[in-house]
Amino acid sequence: MEREELTKLTIALAKGRMQEEAQRLLLRAGIELDETLNGSRRLTAYDRRGRYRLVFVKPADVPVYVEHGIADCGIVGRDVLMEAEADVLQPLDLGINRCRIAVAAKGPDDVTRNLGMLRVATKYPRIAAAHFGRRGIPVEIIELAGSVELAPVLGLSDCIVDLVETGRTLAENGLQVVEVIAESTGRLVANRASYQLKAEAMAELIAALGRASEREG
Ligand SMILES: Nc1ncnc2c1ncn2[C@@H]1O[C@H](COP(=O)(O)OP(=O)(O)OP(=O)(O)O)[C@@H](O)[C@H]1O
Ligand SMILES: O=P(O)(O)OC[C@H]1O[C@H](OP(=O)(O)OP(=O)(O)O)[C@H](O)[C@@H]1O
Incomplete structure (x- = not known):
């Protein structure tokens, strides 16, 4: 099957200081990124099982991609969300980058x-x-x-x-x-429409990240 057919959600990740902790959390949640990504300049990647597409953007751009629905969800600091006043849902506090x-x-x-x-x-x-x-x-x-x-x-x-x-x-x-x-801590944010239309995939991701961040804390 094509990767696009398998992919349930697109996740926008803040590049920079938050990226390492976010990827560690994703790994704990069973979302393992393609290792050819290491050291590469590629700005998109799929997880090993092809369920998630990751896009790597500047922190301030995460709420922009999520609000416009290009990404279904994102991982970004509360500082950025407060500054952007973006109209996105915040289903989970990930506890990273406190x-x-x-x-x-x-x-x-x-x-x-x-x-x-x-x-x-x-x-x-x-x-x-x-x-x-x-x-x-x-x-x-x-x-x-x-x-x-x-x-x-x-x-x-x-x-x-x-x-x-x-x-x-x-x-x-x-x-x-x-x-x-x-x-401020890193938050999982979600696009309002995706949260409804892809409810099952969202619930799965929130549960997995919630368990992973509990173990982390
Ligand atoms: N010293 C810090 N300790 C913990 N978390 C931090 C610290 N500095 C920043 N963060 C968190 O990490 C996020 C990303 O920080 P980073 O420094 O990569 O962003 P930035 O400087 O705004 O990005 P850029 O300059 O690339 O646009 C911040 O939005 C914040 O939530
Ligand atoms: O309390 P501390 O542990 O010292 O951390 C705080 C510093 O970290 C961040 O800066 P960053 O390194 O991202 O550089 P920047 O100021 O150029 O964004 C933040 O803007 C502070 O300057």
């Missing part, structure tokens, strides 16, 4: 004692704007693509909104957490 989305600065006074417009550097403009909006603090959002911790050190901003795991990047750059906005 970190916090936090406000950080050289010291708390840089945030709390600021009298004018607070300058906030971040990769997460929507999360940052919503957070300070709730606090009633006027902000200028300075959007950066990475190494956000540099901004307050060099005087580009008063504070940052970024991910913190061990706190090492903050500490080594003389910054500290001022406030935690949210916890």
Whole structure:
């Protein structure tokens, strides 16, 4: 039988930092990827049994593929989902890539004692704007693509909104957490229509990943 006929679901995986943990979890769930993928530049793959097609995309693009139904489901961080405000279902917390989305600065006074417009550097403009909006603090959002911790050190901003795991990047750059906005972990997300139309395959995947992530945690 052709692979396409066997394939039940297309899963979009975030490339980069989350990919390794996600693939380890898939393996525990009995979804083993073609080993010719190792070291290759291919952006799609099937699992050994041909049941799932995997597509590898940038983290921020996972909700885009899933919302449009190109992928039935995806694995991506809650940080990305909060920022994208994507209309997708979140059936499972996978517990991988646990970190916090936090406000950080050289010291708390840089945030709390600021009298004018607070300058906030971040990769997460929507999360940052919503957070300070709730606090009633006027902000200028300075959007950066990475190494956000540099901004307050060099005087580009008063504070940052970024991910913190061990706190090492903050500490080594003389910054500290001022406030935690949210916890983030890797999530299984699903397209709304696929969730209904491919209910059996979805349930099978959710159950397998749920068991695998329980064992992991
Ligand atoms: N230090 C960390 N510890 C744990 N999880 C993290 C950490 N940094 C990022 N993550 C999680 O891993 C996901 C992917 O991180 P990665 O750094 O690969 O993304 P990115 O820098 O946004 O991607 P890209 O720059 O390729 O668009 C994040 O969305 C987040 O959920
Ligand atoms: O608390 P820690 O354990 O130090 O981890 C946090 C760091 O990890 C991520 O950065 P990443 O390495 O993905 O680089 P980037 O900032 O360029 O995205 C995040 O943006 C922080 O900078």
